[in-house]
Amino acid sequence: MAKHGKIPDWYDKDNEFEELFHKDTTNEKTTNRTIEKILKKYKIKTVLDLTCGTGSQVFHLLKRGFKVTGSDISSGMLKIAKRKAKQEKVKIKFLRGDMRTIKVGKFDAAITIFNAIGHLTKTGFAKTMRNIHRNLNDGGIFIFDIINLNYVLDKNNIMKMSMERIASSGKMKVRELQHSIIDNSGILTSYSIFYTQKAMRSPKVASKNIITLQLYTADELREMLAKNGFKILSQCGIDGSKFNDKKTERIVTVARKQ
Ligand SMILES: C[S@@+](CC[C@H](N)C(=O)[O-])C[C@H]1O[C@@H](n2cnc3c(N)ncnc32)[C@H](O)[C@@H]1O
CATH class of the missing domain: 3.40.50.150 (Vaccinia Virus protein VP39)
Structure with a gap:
């Protein structure tokens, strides 16, 4: 963690x-x-x-x-x-x-x-x-x-924090996938993977990140x-x-x- x-x-x-x-x-x-x-x-x-x-x-x-x-x-x-x-x-x-x-x-x-x-x-x-x-x-x-915090803890709202997005920069596409978990002290931990893909080449994992937020x-x-x-x-x-x-x-x- x-x-x-x-x-x-x-x-x-x-x-x-x-x-x-x-x-x-x-x-x-x-x-x-x-x-x-x-x-x-x-x-x-x-x-x-x-x-x-x-x-x-x-x-x-x-x-x-x-x-x-x-x-x-x-x-x-x-x-x-x-x-x-x-x-x-x-x-x-x-x-x-x-x-x-x-x-x-x-x-x-x-x-x-x-x-x-x-x-x-x-x-x-x-x-x-x-x-x-x-x-x-x-x-x-x-x-x-x-x-x-009360929104994230309600029902399965944590799933709504998951995200997938794509953006383009010139000939490069960047795709981010993110999901989050919450602990009992209200800390949200979000895991992201960024993939980059240039033109028709194979996508590459550009970085993996973990961010924590106190809610x-x-x-x-x-x-x-x-x-x-x-x-x-x-x-x-x-x-x-x-x-x-x-x-x-x-x-x-x-x-x-x-
Ligand atoms: C999610 S970004 C938001 C930036 C901007 N307000 C926006 O809406 O695009 C959070 C920002 O907080 C800054 N930050 C985090 N901890 C900080 C601290 N202790 N003092 C000053 N800036 C901090 C980060 O460097 C980052 O730029």
Whole structure:
């Protein structure tokens, strides 16, 4: 079994694949629209994305008029984000740092999107909350999403986490197969195999990856936020839908600095 809490080197190793699958996915668009709506609702101007990866939210929000700074622990992901900024001829500050400790300044909002906090242990997430508190203006808000533990534990929903996808890059096809298991401490372990195939040649196993994510229930998140200086404003689904404890797959939580 993989040990949880170590940042997967997968992000540095396989980020070209990650980027390939990320392009224009409905999931990504839905996510970014929901975050944008929440930021607009609270009249946010400055945003710190502490797990920006290759910049999905950063570029989306910049285009919508927000002032955004991106940081991430993975230099491989940041390299792609910087290259995209150059290609799009936009000036964005990208910094390398750990969301548990990085000090960037004071922002109206901080975000960590696409299950990013799941990479941390529960202690690491509590530390991150306190660090985000320090990077926010008074009354600033923290928005994050994480897979809902109660959804995964309900019925056979774990099977719905299995995934198979194919993307093309020039003449190369990349196919990913993934399945997941959940343990009794709420850690989801996902096993992926990536196959690559160039033109009519035989497919090759390009890599095998294991990623662990600490999942939470909505109640657990509320309790942790309250203990670490935040007041919950809302919880909803990734598409902005009303939260349902067993039906919502990814919980989006919005909390205000107290
Ligand atoms: C699933 S990706 C999401 C990236 C981006 N938000 C998106 O939606 O495309 C999670 C990101 O969290 C970053 N990450 C994981 N642990 C981190 C930590 N302790 N501090 C900062 N970034 C971290 C990873 O490097 C990765 O880029």
